Amino acid sequence: MKTFLKDIIAKPITGEWGTDGDEVNVLRTTNFTNSGVLDLSNVVKRNIAENKVKQKQLLRGDIIIEKSGGSPTQPVGRVVFFEEEGVYLCNNFTSVLRPKKDRVEPKYLHYLLYANHRFGVTEMFQNKTTGIINLQLTRYVNKLEIPLPPLKTQQRIAQILDDATALRDKTKQLLTEYDLLAQSIFLEMFGDPVINPKQWEKRLLNDICGVGSSRRVFVNELVDEGIPFYRGKEIGELSVGKPINPDLFITEDHYNVLKEATGVPKIGHLLMPSICPDGRILRIETEDPFYFKDGRVLWIKVNESNINSYYLTFFLRELFRTNYYNIASGTTFAELKIVALKKIKTIVPPIDIQNQFADKITLIEQQKELAQQELKESEDLFNCLLQKAFKGELV
Numbered sequence: 001m002k003t004f005l006k007d008i009i010a011k012p013i014t015g016e017w018g019t020d021g022d023e024v025n026v027l028r029t030t031n032f033t034n035s036g037v038l039d040l041s042n043v044v045k046r047n048i049a050e051n052k053v054k055q056k057q058l059l060r061g062d063i064i065i066e067k068s069g070g071s072p073t074q075p076v077g078r079v080v081f082f083e084e085e086g087v088y089l090c091n092n093f094t095s096v097l098r099p100k101k102d103r104v105e106p107k108y109l110h111y112l113l114y115a116n117h118r119f120g121v122t123e124m125f126q127n128k129t130t131g132i133i134n135l136q137l138t139r140y141v142n143k144l145e146i147p148l149p150p151l152k153t154q155q156r157i158a159q160i161l162d163d164a165t166a167l168r169d170k171t172k173q174l175l176t177e178y179d180l181l182a183q184s185i186f187l188e189m190f191g192d193p194v195i196n197p198k199q200w201e202k203r204l205l206n207d208i209c210g211v212g213s214s215r216r217v218f219v220n221e222l223v224d225e226g227i228p229f230y231r232g233k234e235i236g237e238l239s240v241g242k243p244i245n246p247d248l249f250i251t252e253d254h255y256n257v258l259k260e261a262t263g264v265p266k267i268g269h270l271l272m273p274s275i276c277p278d279g280r281i282l283r284i285e286t287e288d289p290f291y292f293k294d295g296r297v298l299w300i301k302v303n304e305s306n307i308n309s310y311y312l313t314f315f316l317r318e319l320f321r322t323n324y325y326n327i328a329s330g331t332t333f334a335e336l337k338i339v340a341l342k343k344i345k346t347i348v349p350p351i352d353i354q355n356q357f358a359d360k361i362t363l364i365e366q367q368k369e370l371a372q373q374e375l376k377e378s379e380d381l382f383n384c385l386l387q388k389a390f391k392g393e394l395v
Contacts, residue, residue, distance in 0.1 A: 002392070005097075005113075005144040008104040012065075012137060013056050013096035016089050021047025025088045027058075029066050029078075036114040038064075038080045048089060056096070058088045061106035063097040063113060070126065070133035077122035077135045081110040095137060105151060107158035108389075112146055115390035147392035157394050164385050168378040171371055175241075178368045182361055186314045189357055193319045193347055200349045206342035209312070210301030213338060214294045215262045222248050227255040228290040232273030235297050239272070239282040241372050250291055258291055263301075265290075268309040270300040270316070274335045277324040279317030283309055298341055307348060310358035315347060 017026065022045040033039050058064070062082040070076030079097075082088070090096060097113075099106040116122050125140040126133055149157075191197040205211055222229060228246035230238075237244050250258075258264065265271060265284045272281045274296050292299075302309040320327070327344065328334035388394035 001148050002145045003148045004142060005146055006141045008100050008109065008146065008148065009141070010098040010100065012141060013098065015092040015094045015096075016046075016048050016052050016056055017092050018046040018048035018052075021045065023047045024053060025086065027064065027088055027090045027094070029069050029091075029093055032064075032066060032078050032080050034074075034078065036078075036080055036110065038082065038084070040084070043088075053087065053089065056089050058082050058084075058090065058096060059098065060084070061099060061101070063099065063106065063110050064090050064094050065097055065113070065135070065137070066093065067095055067135040067137050068093040068132060075117065075120070075123045076126050076133045077117050077140070079110060079113045079117060081107065097141075103151070104146075104148065105154035105158050107162065108154035109146065111158060111161050111386065111389055115386050116144065118386070119390060147389075149392070149395060153395055157389055160394065161382070161385055161389065164378070164382040168375065168382050171375040171378050174371050175368060175375065178364050178371065182314065182364050183318065185360055186318060186357065189353065190311075190315070190347065190349060192322070193315055194323050196347055198349075200347045202345045203348050204342065205300070205344040205346045208306040208346065208348065209303055211298070211338060211342045212301075213297060213299055214292050215258055216294045217250060217254075217258075217291065221250060221254060223251055225249050226251045230290055230292045230297065232275065232293065232296040235271050235282050235292065236273045236276065236280040239280040241368070243376075246290075255289060255291055265292075265299065266301075268302050268304060270302060270309065270313060272298050272300075272316075272336070274298055274337075275328075275333050276336065277320060277328070277334065279320040279324075281313050281316055283313050298336060298338060300341075305351075307346070308351065308354035308358045310361045311349075311354040312346070314357075314361070316344075319344070 015026075018024070024046055025043050026046045026048070027038065027043065031039050031043060060083050064080050064082055066076055066078045068076065097109075099109050121144070122135070122140070125136045125144070127136060148154075190200065196202070217229060226249040229248040229250050230246070231248070234244050234246065255264075267284050267287060269284045270281055271284065271292065300312070302312060325334050327340055328336050329340065385394060
């Protein structure tokens, strides 16, 4: 059995923005995550009339939908589930969908709306005006069909998806804890790289490593298949262990010309997007051939006789985490320049201590690799179950 969304929710509640102040929590699309949950790390406070607060205060089980924003790669219409205590409203770029609980389990409906966005259905209800992508909310509510099994079945489906989500999130948390452990070991062994409390020797990065970028590859030299060609985006994703599907390539002959002219990244070399305040630094681990975009990706050719590449990776990550905006430059985006990277004063402890650190990190990375495989399996399971729920096959 299917029904229209309008039949199982109350009339959508529009958001409010109010005036400057600090009385009421207001959720914005910046509080949305792509996994369908709220991020409450940056909630703004506004002054909103008391009668508006009473009319529009969020209730547990509400679903907040994004109705303006989006991009070519992220359609408008994301949804998040509200289950917080306290007084919250949402802003005027969002609306509240309040499920009729006698007809639909709120968490079940949230998963179905999340699936509609994830699988591209929501795109049919968006339009674009003056560069802004908007959701046609009225048409969305009136025309979107929702599979509606009995309420107990909905609750069982929601629980299955909740369990799959918990499994996935537990593995993500484990990966986070491994990263925190590695950071803790670094700080314990070497101290803060800005303060240098252990008074290690300092040398300019350019004196111990090659620092630069690639040779320019022009758009008309890109092809549909061949050797992968990475931009800053792909390098950043690879640095945090995300799988990617390359969509840009160069020919093998072109790759060999570039290899002969400038060399190519080798195991132990470091690559980073030119904009990386979060320290997304990729240490090359394999000899699989690829090339990358000049300028937008910076290349450190590590000389392991001078400095250990694992140590240097963590040194730069920690340095950028605390001091990035004093190193990078730019009015719109703080971007790393080759000249600034070359001048970084690099703490250089004795190489045997660096190698001890690298041995510890290698063990952690081995455990992370196992956890990343578990994460892939748990994400595959969640996606499979979500797809079945979307098709009305999960009963």
